[in-house]
Amino acid sequence: xxxxxxxxxxxxxxxxxxxxASEALHRVLDRARxxxxxxxxxxxxxxxxxxxxxxxxVPAVLMAAIAGRTHSIRVGSGGIMLPNHQPLVVAxxxxxxxxxxxxxxxLGLGRxxxxxxxxxxxxxxxxxxxxxxxxxxxxxxxxLSGSASVTVRPRNASLPPVFVLATGSGIETAxxxxxxxxxxxxxxxxTDQSGKIPSLERYRARFxxxxxxxKPFVMVAVxxxxxxSPDDARKLLLPEAIALARSRTTGSxxxxxxxxxxQEGTLSPRENTALESSLSTSIYGTAAEVRRQLESLAExxxxxxxxxxxxxxxxxGQSESDRLLAGIFSRSWHADAESLTDAGRGLRGAV
Numbered sequence: 346x347x348x349x350x351x352x353x354x355x356x357x358x359x360x361x362x363x364x365x366a367s368e369a370l371h372r373v374l375d376r377a378r379x380x381x382x383x384x385x386x387x388x389x390x391x392x393x394x395x396x397x398x399x400x401x402x403v404p405a406v407l408m409a410a411i412a413g414r415t416h417s418i419r420v421g422s423g424g425i426m427l428p429n430h431q432p433l434v435v436a437x438x439x440x441x442x443x444x445x446x447x448x449x450x451x452l453g454l455g456r457x458x459x460x461x462x463x464x465x466x467x468x469x470x471x472x473x474x475x476x477x478x479x480x481x482x483x484x485x486x487x488x489l490s491g492s493a494s495v496t497v498r499p500r501n502a503s504l505p506p507v508f509v510l511a512t513g514s515g516i517e518t519a520x521x522x523x524x525x526x527x528x529x530x531x532x533x534x535x536t537d538q539s540g541k542i543p544s545l546e547r548y549r550a551r552f553x554x555x556x557x558x559x560k561p562f563v564m565v566a567v568x569x570x571x572x573x574s575p576d577d578a579r580k581l582l583l584p585e586a587i588a589l590a591r592s593r594t595t596g597s598x599x600x601x602x603x604x605x606x607x608q609e610g611t612l613s614p615r616e617n618t619a620l621e622s623s624l625s626t627s628i629y630g631t632a633a634e635v636r637r638q639l640e641s642l643a644e645x646x647x648x649x650x651x652x653x654x655x656x657x658x659x660x661x662g663q664s665e666s667d668r669l670l671a672g673i674f675s676r677s678w679h680a681d682a683e684s685l686t687d688a689g690r691g692l693r694g695a696v
Contacts, residue, residue, distance in 0.1 A: 347640070347643060348636070348639055348640060348643055348651070348673070348674060349565070349639075349643050349648045349649060349650050349651045350649060350650065351386040351387075351649065351650040351651070352385055352386060352650070352651045352653065352670070352671070352674045353385055353386045353387035353388065353389065353419075353564075353650060353651070353652050353653065354376070354377075354380050354385055354387070354388050354389065354652070354653045354667070355389045355390070355391065355423045355566060355652050355653065355654045356373050356376055356377070356388065356389070356390055356391075356656070357390075357391050357393070357399055357401065357654070357656055358370060358373050358390060358391070358399055358400045358401030358407065359398060359399060359400070359585065359600070359601050359656035360397065360398050360399060360400045360600035360601065361600055361601045361602070361658055361660075362600050362601065362602040362603075362658075366400040369400035369401075370400050370401065370407070370410075372660060373390065373400075373401065373407065373411070374410060374411060374414050376388075376660075376663070376664070376667070377411045377414065377415055377418065377420075378414060378415055379664060379667060379668075380418060380667060381415045381416065381417060381418040383667060383668060383671035384671055384674075384675065385418060385667075385671065386418070386419060386650065387418065387419040387420070387421055387451060387650075387652075388411060388415070388418050388419070388420055388421075389420070389421045389422060389423035389424075389451065389453060389652070390404050390407045390408060390411070390421075390422060390423065391404065391422070391423050391424065392404050392422070392424065392425055392426050392429070392455075393460075394429075394459055394460075394464050394467075394468060395459075395461075395463075395464050395467070396460065396597075396598050397597055397598065397599050397600055398588055398597075398598040398599045398600045398601065399598065404422035404423075404424070404425050405422070405425070405438040405439075405442065408420050408421065408422060408442055408450070409442060409445070412442065412445065412446040412449060412450070413445075413446075417449070418449070419449050419450070419451055420442075420446065420449055420450060420451070421450065421451025421452065421453050421505075421508070422451070422452060422453045422454075423453040423508075423510070423527065423566070423652065424452075424453035424454045424455040424508070424510045424527075425438075425452070425453065425454055425455070426454075426455045426456070426457050426458065427454050427455065427456060427478055427481050427482060427485070428456060428457070428458050428470045428471075428474035428475045428477070428478065428481070429458065429459070429468045429470050429474075432481045432482075432484040432485035432488065433484075433485075433488055433495065433497070435452075435454075435485055436485050436488035436489050436497045437488075437497055437498070439452045439489065439505050440489065440497050440498065440499055440500070440501060441499060442505070443501045443503060443504075443505050444499040444501055447501065447502075447503060448503055450505040451505055451506055451508060452489075452505045452506070452507045452508070453507075453508040453509075453510060453527060454482060454485075454507065454508070454509055454510065455509075455510035455512060455515070456475045456478035456510070456512055456513055456514075456515060457475070457510075457512060458470050458471055458472065458474060458475050461596070475513070478513075478514075478515075478518065479514070479518045479521075479522075482509070482518060482522060483522065486507065486522065486557075489504055489505070489507075490504065490556060504556070504557065506525065506557055506558070506696050507522075507524045507525070507557050508524065508525040508526070508527050508564065509522070509524050509525070509526050509527065510527050510529075511526050511527060511528045511529075511532070511544070516528070516544050516545070516547065516548045517547070517548075517551070519548060520547070520548045520549075520551040520552045520553065520561075521551070521553060522553075522555060523552065523553045523554050523555025523556075523557060523558055524555065524557055524558060525557075525558055525561075525562035525563070525564060525696075526545075526548055526561075526562070526563055526564070527564045527565075527566055527652065528542070528544070528545065528563065528564070528565055528566065528646070529565070529566030529567065529652070529654065530566075530626065531622070531626050532544065533565055533566070533567055533626065533642070533646065534625075534626055534645075536645050540644070540645055541645060541647075542645060542646055545563055545646060545647065548561060548563070549561045549563075549647075558696075562649050562650075562696070563646060563647060563648050563649050563650075564648065564649065564650040564651075564652050565642065565646050565648040565650070565651055565652065566652040566653075566654050567626070567627065567628055567642065567651070567652075567653070567654060568582060568585075568623075568626070568627035568628065568629075568653075568654050568655030569627070569628045569629065569635065569639075569651075569653045569654070569655060569666075569670060570582045570627070570628075570629040570655060570657070570663075570666050571629070571630070571631070571632055571635050571665075571666045571669035571670050571673070572629070572630075572631065572662065572665075572666060572669075573631065574631060575629065575630045575631065575634065577662070578629035578630050578631070578635075578666070579624070579629055580604065580659075580662075581629070581655075581657040581659060581662050581663060581666060582623075582624065582627055582629055582655055582657070583604045583609075584601040584602060584603065584604050584656075584657065584658040585601055585655060585656045585657065586620050586623040586624055586627075587604060587608065587609070587612070587616075587620060588600075588601055588602075589619065589620075589623055590612060590616040590617070590619035590620040590623065591612075591616055593615060593616060593619045594613060594615060594616060601656060601657070601658040602658060603658050603659075604658075627655065628642070632669050632670075632672065632673055635669075635670065635673060636673045639651065639673070653667075653670065
């Protein structure tokens, strides 16, 4: 079985207990540089507001810093939450980044709003704004393409590819607009009797070619950790999984902290259920085990690209996981001459 043609990283800029926010953000830059050295195709960052466990809140700013410290890897947002912004402003940010780093910028867009009522009030956005996502998206595409009544500056010869995060009606929106789709979370593992994912099959069937994509493009996002043993890999995922589980009862996603052997036993039944749910939709183990899991995922999803997610407290372990995972894909790409050619295109191609 074949792995997806490309592999990329989404880094949520996790905060870590004992480290400053500045150190957390510089860690993102360090990881991006390593990802470029290892041959990852893209490096994306996300948008989270007023979350104690997340240091990155403004993707466009962090994208500029990453692009300025790398040379060839594509840099993007996974994603910018359109309900929180005016489409014109997002288009201007993307156009400015594209002018500074031509052919290297991706624009991933989502429809989520702030996690709490206080954050939604501060952002002046809410559920009604999320319901306008498709209209706002079409407006933004008009600005980028130059077909709107207002001309976005700077104008560029190239357009950044646009990806839609498949939350809510995102898959249907991406199909109608002719854009790439990013599917993550439990939805990645919800197959039908034929072993396929119905939502992705509908996306492919209903896709309308556009100036951005002439055929469907599926990126699958999943937490991945590779280690010397399954237990080592699981330990990399535990800090974020526990923080997420505790957020279900505390309402706050905390900074990552190291996990000792007894910490799982302190979780409430509800938190333990959330923890197991998170780990069940993650892929982890030795290189050989992870490869087998990724091949099964590729078969079920038909993914064009894998987007690796998941934050770790252990930055050394995470770097080694990134290296091991890149090695899995490198061996796949070099399996025969045709794979090698495709890999070269995938690593440094436009999309």
